[in-house]
Amino acid sequence: VSRDHGPIVLDTGPLLMYLALDYLEGANKARRDKIFRSIHRNVSFDETRQEHFKVMLQARSSILTSSLVIAEALKLRGNTDLKAEQEQFRHASLKKLQGSVTEISVTLATLMSEDGFSEPVVNFGLTDASTLWLGHTHECDVCTGEEKPALFGAYSLPGAKFRRLNIDKMLEF
Amino acid sequence: MPPANPTTFVPSPLMVRAWFDTVLTPLIHGLGMELGAMKMGNLTWRYRDCRLVSLVPVKSHLVADAWPNWEQLLELHPELVPPVEAHDRALEQLAAEVRKYFAAVVNNPTLLQLLSESIESAMPSTEIFGAIPPEEYPCVVAEYIVNTIHRLPSYYSTAAFWNTHQEEFFALRELSDIGPSWRAAEEAAKSFEAILDDLLTTLRRFRNTLSLDANVPIFESLAG
Numbered sequence: 001v002s003r004d005h006g007p008i009v010l011d012t013g014p015l016l017m018y019l020a021l022d023y024l025e026g027a028n029k030a031r032r033d034k035i036f037r038s039i040h041r042n043v044s045f046d047e048t049r050q051e052h053f054k055v056m057l058q059a060r061s062s063i064l065t066s067s068l069v070i071a072e073a074l075k076l077r078g079n080t081d082l083k084a085e086q087e088q089f090r091h092a093s094l095k096k097l098q099g100s101v102t103e104i105s106v107t108l109a110t111l112m113s114e115d116g117f118s119e120p121v122v123n124f125g126l127t128d129a130s131t132l133w134l135g136h137t138h139e140c141d142v143c144t145g146e147e148k149p150a151l152f153g154a155y156s157l158p159g160a161k162f163r164r165l166n167i168d169k170m171l172e173f
Numbered sequence: 174m175p176p177a178n179p180t181t182f183v184p185s186p187l188m189v190r191a192w193f194d195t196v197l198t199p200l201i202h203g204l205g206m207e208l209g210a211m212k213m214g215n216l217t218w219r220y221r222d223c224r225l226v227s228l229v230p231v232k233s234h235l236v237a238d239a240w241p242n243w244e245q246l247l248e249l250h251p252e253l254v255p256p257v258e259a260h261d262r263a264l265e266q267l268a269a270e271v272r273k274y275f276a277a278v279v280n281n282p283t284l285l286q287l288l289s290e291s292i293e294s295a296m297p298s299t300e301i302f303g304a305i306p307p308e309e310y311p312c313v314v315a316e317y318i319v320n321t322i323h324r325l326p327s328y329y330s331t332a333a334f335w336n337t338h339q340e341e342f343f344a345l346r347e348l349s350d351i352g353p354s355w356r357a358a359e360e361a362a363k364s365f366e367a368i369l370d371d372l373l374t375t376l377r378r379f380r381n382t383l384s385l386d387a388n389v390p391i392f393e394s395l396a397g
Binding site: 005028029030031033034037042044046047048052055056058059171 | 199202203205206209210215217226227229233234235236237326327328329330
């Protein structure tokens with residue numbers, strides 16, 4: 001793996017998948033598939049995609065996310081399988097987060113002080129806006145879990161220097 | 174009263190819901206992923222595991238807690254048993270042929286020579302293969318060949334090397350000491366894919382019929 005692909009910002013879904021990949025290492029296929037199905041909303045995330053995702057992240061100079069995204073991910077909203085074992089999952093995730101993810105605090109004040117960021121806050125909420133802001137300030141890719149067509153509007157941010165990519169699109173080559 | 178004929182037994186909506194959520198939907202999803210890999214020509218062979226990681230016996234797509242539901246469903250619908258067994262038999266056959274194919278490729282002297290020449294003409298081998306020990310380089314390349322990986326994404330350290338030389342490596346399949354095992358694996362893959370396709374169609378039809386007969390939506394959440 002070459003680490004010359006620059007930093008990447010992870011949104012809630014991809015961060016959860018990253019943490020789950022590590023947490024489910026060694027688990028049987030049925031369990032892994034069940035959990036990825038619930039995280040990735042029934043979209044296929046087979047072994048080849050899991051491996052590509054892992055390698056793609058290893059190739060990045062750093063993995064960035066905001067405290068807001070981490071808080072969302074660890075809530076495990078809508079992930080009944082992980083919710084049932086939330087303590088073990090969070091325990092494993094804390095180690096992974098501390099070891100390989102750079103957490104950056106993005107406050108409302110920070111976003112409001114930047115030109116053009118009040119609109120994403122209003123339209124998409126603080127968490128999504130925080131990932132766009134990270135992408136903007138670090139001039140890097142932002143990996144999201146779902147198609148959020150409205151987020152494309154973020155491209156019209158004055159001087160935006162990031163690419164917002166859906167995880168599935170990102171793993172296509 | 175005569176005992177209920179299992180094939181005419183009409184399950185309750187609660188039972189159908191459980192079959193959908195714990196058995197049929199995960200199975201159709203898992204087998205769909207198998208078909209997706211097959212359509213890409215990717216057999217998902219991993220030399221370190223010595224198996225096809227995404228292609229597994231039907232029951233292995235289900236978590237152990239759901240096995241009693243699966244067994245009950247098969248008992249009440251024995252018409253599903255033959256296509257399920259056919260899948261598992263064809264998979265076993267495919268795995269056996271792939272094992273032979275991989276062995277023929279990885280131990281081939283022409284491959285080893287081509288590999289060594291290609292590495293010499295490129296960057297230092299450690300930059301290509303990273304932390305992989307040199308004795309495993311032929312395994313990595315043989316795995317790409319077996320899985321029909323014609324192009325690697327740029328984030329793989331092996332991408333530049335492989336994407337440049339892959340055609341030369343794929344040409345090795347025509348060699349007399351690889352060709353027969355390649356063709357046998359191709360045949361087994363074709364046969365497995367056809368059986369897999371049939372099984373998926375059968376399961377989808379079965380789920381649909383069950384849903385309409387029992388008036389139970391396939392996905393509860395979508396039914397509101």
